[in-house]
Amino acid sequence: MRRLNGSLIAGLALVVTAGALAxxxxxxxxxxxxxxxxxxxxxxxTQWGPLTASDRDLIIRVRLAGLWELPAAEQAMQxxxxxxxxxxxxxxxxxxxxxxxxxxxxxxxxGVELPNQPNPQQQAWLQQxxxxxxxxxxxxxxxxxxxxxGKIFPAIGQVRNGTQNTLVRQLASDTNQTVLDHITFLxxxxxxxxxxxxxxxx
Amino acid sequence: xxxxxxxxxxxxxxxxxISAVAYPVIYxxxxxxxxxxxxxxxxxxxxxTQWGPLTPADRDLIVRVRLAGLWELPAGQQALExxxxxxxxxxxxxxxxxxxxxxxxxxxxxxxxGVELPNQPTAEQQGxxxxxxxxxTxxxxxxxxxxxxxxxxGKIFPAIATVRNTTRNTLVRQLASDANQTVLDHITILxxxxxxxxxxxxxxSVGGTASPTGPxxxxxxxxxxxxxxxxxxTNPDVKSKPSPTTPGLVPTGRPDPEELxxxxxxxxxxx
Numbered sequence: 001m002r003r004l005n006g007s008l009i010a011g012l013a014l015v016v017t018a019g020a021l022a023x024x025x026x027x028x029x030x031x032x033x034x035x036x037x038x039x040x041x042x043x044x045x046t047q048w049g050p051l052t053a054s055d056r057d058l059i060i061r062v063r064l065a066g067l068w069e070l071p072a073a074e075q076a077m078q079x080x081x082x083x084x085x086x087x088x089x090x091x092x093x094x095x096x097x098x099x100x101x102x103x104x105x106x107x108x109x110x111g112v113e114l115p116n117q118p119n120p121q122q123q124a125w126l127q128q129x130x131x132x133x134x135x136x137x138x139x140x141x142x143x144x145x146x147x148x149x150g151k152i153f154p155a156i157g158q159v160r161n162g163t164q165n166t167l168v169r170q171l172a173s174d175t176n177q178t179v180l181d182h183i184t185f186l187x188x189x190x191x192x193x194x195x196x197x198x199x200x201x202x
Numbered sequence: 203x204x205x206x207x208x209x210x211x212x213x214x215x216x217x218x219x220i221s222a223v224a225y226p227v228i229y230x231x232x233x234x235x236x237x238x239x240x241x242x243x244x245x246x247x248x249x250x251t252q253w254g255p256l257t258p259a260d261r262d263l264i265v266r267v268r269l270a271g272l273w274e275l276p277a278g279q280q281a282l283e284x285x286x287x288x289x290x291x292x293x294x295x296x297x298x299x300x301x302x303x304x305x306x307x308x309x310x311x312x313x314x315x316g317v318e319l320p321n322q323p324t325a326e327q328q329g330x331x332x333x334x335x336x337x338x339t340x341x342x343x344x345x346x347x348x349x350x351x352x353x354x355x356g357k358i359f360p361a362i363a364t365v366r367n368t369t370r371n372t373l374v375r376q377l378a379s380d381a382n383q384t385v386l387d388h389i390t391i392l393x394x395x396x397x398x399x400x401x402x403x404x405x406x407s408v409g410g411t412a413s414p415t416g417p418x419x420x421x422x423x424x425x426x427x428x429x430x431x432x433x434x435x436t437n438p439d440v441k442s443k444p445s446p447t448t449p450g451l452v453p454t455g456r457p458d459p460e461e462l463x464x465x466x467x468x469x470x471x472x473x
């Protein structure tokens with residue numbers, strides 16, 4: 001009996017050990033050979049071609065961009081004294097109004113549900129802008145927006161290359177144009193901290 | 203005998219355990235060096251220029267833009283001669299005009315920054331040109347031509363965007379903006395041929411990330427050899443613009459999108 005118990009414990013311990021060893025292999029999202037399987041798993045077919053998870057991610061992100069950047073730009077129009085900040089804000093408003101019209105049409109056609117509120121991170125950025133003192137406002141404003149545009153820019157490029165969906169393809173092209181325009185105008189304010197962007201610390 | 207069987211089992215178990223522990227670390231994790239390489243790309247071989255720091259990732263983009271011209275100009279020229287399809291000819295026209303323009307820009311920038319440029323396509327690019335040349339039928343030619351070029355443009359497109367975001371060098375920043383516009387134009391016009399196999403492109407676009415390495419940094423005070431212009435050896439009749447708009451400017455004045463209306467109906471998802 002005693003011996004049996006010991007074997008049982010040892011056996012259980014072996015199973016747990018083997019399981020613990022196997023887990024990291026199983027859980028590693030980027031493990032080789034699964035990229036295509038992952039892509040296929042989240043894909044639905046539409047009359048405009050397959051719609052993948054990364055296609056939908058872009059749709060949502062374009063929508064979210066409008067949701068927080070439009071209020072951010074409107075705030076800068078009121079608070080900033082800088083002509084270049086106001087000009088960048090002008091571009092943000094025109095660009096994201098246009099993109100939002102497009103993304104809503106596309107999401108409607110594809111049946112993708114869109115958020116109607118900025119996400120918590122974006123709300124925190126808006127809060128940071130609101131809380132900034134007058135002499136820090138332009139810098140805070142330009143860097144938070146430049147950082148967000150810079151992060152989505154390569155992601156748009158990836159979707160533009162990899163998507164099989166004609167609506168998403170056009171959306172990615174349009175978004176590329178608008179985001180590059182915004183990046184350029186935000187940089188023209190002279191407030192962008194390029195070291196922080198390069199180091200990813202904003 | 204019984205005892206030695208047990209020992210064999212134990213030995214096997216130990217060997218299995220050790221290899222299981224080692225497997226994810228040594229064998230299966232392809233991106234394990236990406237973070238270190240990214241950090242090295244930012245600081246490792248960065249040189250200071252009057253236009254801001256110049257990183258290996260910056261130099262990599264400069265060289266890739268040059269290489270693009272070196273193989274796509276002959277590819278565009280060949281298509282003008284071989285293809286009878288109007289859309290292929292139009293795409294070839296855009297490639298020739300766009301890469302002649304980018305090549306001019308990249309040679310100026312490389313000279314200023316002291317980056318040595320290659321004057322021959324890579325072996326891989328030469329292989330693509332050979333594949334095009336070897337295509338037997340007209341249909342085969344158009345398909346091979348459009349897909350090889352579309353795949354190459356699609357790979358560089360997100361890489362350009364990454365450099366555009368992170369570079370601290372003003373010359374490279376402008377080059378990345380211009381390359382972004384020209385490459386998007388080429389992608390669009392190549393897709394306009396109707397020959398692009400999107401499924402293959404999609405399947406090849408998932409997977410591991412490449413770590414940026416880049417060519418070696420320039421020697422301070424040393425001017426690299428002048429790189430000759432990459433241009434068509436004949437004088438093909440071309441008329442399109444290098445980019446959708448004036449390089450350096452990005453248009454947002456697109457026509458208004460369709461408004462939401464009843465005719466678009468319900469979401470169309472096919473299971």
